[in-house]
Amino acid sequence: DAKTTQPPSMDCAEGRAANLPCNHSTISGNEYVYWYRQIHSQGPQYIIHGLKNNETNEMASLIITEDRKSSTLILPHATLRDTAVYYCIVRRYGGATNKLIFGTGTLLAVQP
Amino acid sequence: GAVVSQHPSRVICKSGTSVKIECRSLDFQATTMFWYRQFPKQSLMLMATSNEGSKATYEQGVEKDKFLINHASLTLSTLTVTSAHPEDSSFYICSGTTNEKLFFGSGTQLSVL
Numbered sequence: 001d002a003k004t005t006q007p008p009s010m011d012c013a014e015g016r017a018a019n020l021p022c023n024h025s026t027i028s029g030n031e032y033v034y035w036y037r038q039i040h041s042q043g044p045q046y047i048i049h050g051l052k053n054n055e056t057n058e059m060a061s062l063i064i065t066e067d068r069k070s071s072t073l074i075l076p077h078a079t080l081r082d083t084a085v086y087y088c089i090v091r092r093y094g095g096a097t098n099k100l101i102f103g104t105g106t107l108l109a110v111q112p
Numbered sequence: 113g114a115v116v117s118q119h120p121s122r123v124i125c126k127s128g129t130s131v132k133i134e135c136r137s138l139d140f141q142a143t144t145m146f147w148y149r150q151f152p153k154q155s156l157m158l159m160a161t162s163n164e165g166s167k168a169t170y171e172q173g174v175e176k177d178k179f180l181i182n183h184a185s186l187t188l189s190t191l192t193v194t195s196a197h198p199e200d201s202s203f204y205i206c207s208g209t210t211n212e213k214l215f216f217g218s219g220t221q222l223s224v225l
Contacts, residue, residue: 034213043118043205043216044156087155099146100207100214102156 003027004088009107012082018075020106022088025069030092033064034100035073037084044087044102047073078110114140116208118217125196126225133191133220135206141186142208147179150203150219162189196224 005023012018024033032051036044048055048062050071055062061074075082087105092098115138125131135145143164148156160181161169168181178200180192189208193200205219 036216038156041203041219041221043116043207043219046213046215049213098209099158099161101158102148104155 003090003101004103006086006088006103006106008104009109011109011111012075012078014080014110014112015077018078018082018108018110020073020075020086020088020108021070022072023070024088024090027068027090031090032092033062033068033071034089034091035060035062036087036089036100037082038087038105039084047086078108080110080112082108083110084108114138114208114210114213114215116142116206116215116217118206118220120220121218122221122223124223124225127197128195131193131196131222133193133204133206133222135189135191135208135217137187137208137215140208140210142189142210143186144209145183145189146207146209146214147181147189147191148205148207150205156205159191193222196222198224200224 032049034049035047038044048060050062064071085105085107087102117136119134145162147159149159150156158171159174162181162183164183170176183189201224203219203221207214207216
């Protein structure tokens with residue numbers, strides 16, 4: 001079963017920051033938090049991952065709470081092309097056989 | 113990021129026929145690939161783990177004789193849907209993994225008439 005909880009949907013105005021929350025209260029010490037997104041009828045796209053420190057790349061920032069029980073994905077300036085389903089997933093790092101189990105995700109709708 | 117190529121992107125077949133879907137890792141070696149299925153407005157469901165040179169590991173409830181997986185090389189895994197029926201119509205997605213990340217193919221929309 002998926003080990004994360006996300007709101008089913010969110011709206012965001014174009015140009016504003018989109019903050020997507022995720023709860024993973026049962027995360028274990030060797031599990032990382034991964035974020036992927038899926039635009040309609042395409043394969044999921046990797047966004048970012050982290051263990052306990054905040055992470056930033058060209059797509060987004062990931063803020064993980066100190067107790068690691070929740071995290072927030074931040075898209076700093078959302079565009080219409082960011083409309084997608086966003087999945088927060090916990091996965092053990094290292095070891096190619098470690099699976100990625102998807103939950104229901106958050107449908108982010110960026111409004112013009 | 114790494115590239116996973118999946119073909120075909122769309123296939124329509126008659127009931128009772130078999131369909132093969134190919135998944136290739138183009139710029140990395142994937143000792144393990146995963147196969148997912150996705151029904152409309154639902155999340156991705158893991159079907160099986162494909163290991164190069166050995167038998168695939170199937171998730172509970174997935175028929176191994178129905179969904180044949182072959183992973184003959186470090187860059188190619190195939191999923192064959194045998195004797196397809198309309199209820200097998202779905203979006204099938206493969207992924208290849210480095211130790212750190214999973215990279216996904218673009219998916220195959222299978223429609224069985």
